[in-house]
Amino acid sequence: MNKVVQFGETVKGYDIPVLNEREIRAAAGLLFLFISTSLVLIIVNNDFRMAKYAITFFLTDFLIRVFISPRYSPTLIMGRLIVRSQTPEYVGAKQKKFAWMVGVALSGIMFIFLVIVNAYSPITGLICLGCLIFLFFESAFGICLACKFYAFWFKEKAQYCPGEVCDVKSRHAIQKTSRAQILIVLAFVVYAIGTIYLFSGYYSRQPYDLFGINANKNTANSK
Numbered sequence: 001m002n003k004v005v006q007f008g009e010t011v012k013g014y015d016i017p018v019l020n021e022r023e024i025r026a027a028a029g030l031l032f033l034f035i036s037t038s039l040v041l042i043i044v045n046n047d048f049r050m051a052k053y054a055i056t057f058f059l060t061d062f063l064i065r066v067f068i069s070p071r072y073s074p075t076l077i078m079g080r081l082i083v084r085s086q087t088p089e090y091v092g093a094k095q096k097k098f099a100w101m102v103g104v105a106l107s108g109i110m111f112i113f114l115v116i117v118n119a120y121s122p123i124t125g126l127i128c129l130g131c132l133i134f135l136f137f138e139s140a141f142g143i144c145l146a147c148k149f150y151a152f153w154f155k156e157k158a159q160y161c162p163g164e165v166c167d168v169k170s171r172h173a174i175q176k177t178s179r180a181q182i183l184i185v186l187a188f189v190v191y192a193i194g195t196i197y198l199f200s201g202y203y204s205r206q207p208y209d210l211f212g213i214n215a216n217k218n219t220a221n222s223k
Helices: 021-045 047-067 073-080 092-117 120-139 146-154 178-204 213-220
Strands: 017-022 091-093
Touching: 017 092, 017 213, 021 047, 021 073, 021 091, 021 092, 021 120, 047 073, 047 120, 073 146, 146 178
Parallel strands: none
Antiparallel strands: 017 091
């Protein structure tokens, strides 16, 4: 029973249970794709069906991670298959469990409101946005935002964080950002704002069918 219900894996060289950050990021990317697609369907077609399925599967997956074992999580298994040829990057299991408990709480609230009560509100919208932000930061940057609160909540330092961000150390030369690079980013932001302001009318024009394909289809259908 202990081998079935456990959190984290025992790996030689690590004195606490750990998880593979690479498969966690892959799983977060899959969930982000699923939830963001359901959000697009809500915005475009006012269709909540996929969102309800997404919340149900999200909650089920995280319940398995937290209360049984991450090794039986469907999305983590898929993530493992996707990154199976990559060298594992081990992270502490404790802070991940805390982060996933936050995920259980958020998805549980969403499930109650949207699936059981069958109602949406600013509460569901904000929670959905928060989940997307968490998943995006995890999948794109390898940053677990909920893990940041682990040390504050439990009053202990997290161990084996992705990229060793828990350890205080000097940055490598390749990680340092110069003033010129900061100015480039600021200039690009100004450029983006200026482009939106000056060319909003031009960019909002509906593109025409260059080869008239849709026009030909409409003509054929009218006959």
